[in-house]
Amino acid sequence: MQLPTYPDVIAAALRLEGFAHQTPVFTSRTLNADTGAEVFIKCENLQRTGSFKFRGAFNALSRFDEQQRKAGVVAFSSGNHAQGIALAASLLGMPATIVMPADAPASKVTATRGYGASVVLYDRFTEDREQIGRTLAVEHGMTLIPPYDHPHILAGQGTAAKELLEFTGPLDALFVGLGGGGMLSGTALSTRALSPDCQLFGVEPEAGNDGQRSLRSGSIVHIDTPATIADGAQTQHLGNYTFPIIRDRVNDILTVSDAELVASMKFFMQRMKMVVEPTGCLGLAALRGMGDQFRGKRVGVIVTGGNVDFQNFATLIQEAS
């Protein structure tokens, strides 16, 4: 198994040019005052399809050969990967089929269909999405692209940190949300190349700390689907590509509670005028939980996504007030 390296991230960035947004990097005086640090927020909630997943998806589909393009792509996803794949497939003129849980947020199902993909719904508690995806792939000759454990996916995700670090220069610390580790492993490749001494932290929901346990035990820990509002990080284990990269290049994996995620959602809304989904708040929630440990330092946070049902958003913010 050949693990991707930073040159793969550079190649992905070239493929994404003109297709993905170079998302803005925002600062907040309030946040700087609260933490004593100079904080740079990379806004992947403002990426096409509302999350960084478009980066990996477009990179992966760009590498299909003629035969693969004709048969198209199949993906299983609770949402953001689905939208990323759907838009990337439509831009590249190939068919896409997405296997989604029947209880996925309505906005995500609607958006995925809106990008032109066919959606196949399944029951998250009784059916195996990977099995459904594989069957579709075999029966129709489609190529299955997983949400994180794929070298072209993680190389694509690494382009967000590449943009951030090229903009800010070296950082002292960087906080990144963690599910299956596509984003964190790609970020690790860019960080070790562009800011080798930066402390790199992955951040998981407290209820699903398989990544933290994996890093500490040295092998991939599997857990049951965790109960958390961070629906983009309800993964059960890291991947065979993502884990070794994370193990060798990430300083630590931290956890935050759902209440801390909601507090950060509220912060983004009130102070920065941004809608950020619960999973997108992982990085900021961890930084805020560390008080002023980074006083005088330059710190990056990747906001990973902004796709949240309006009703759900309103309810969560209400509960926090």
Ligand SMILES: *Cc1c(COP(=O)(O)O)cnc(C)c1O
């Ligand atoms: C997918 C996703 C994550 C987790 O990314 P991984 O590559 O699975 O670790 C974090 N935040 C958002 C918004 C996501 O969509």
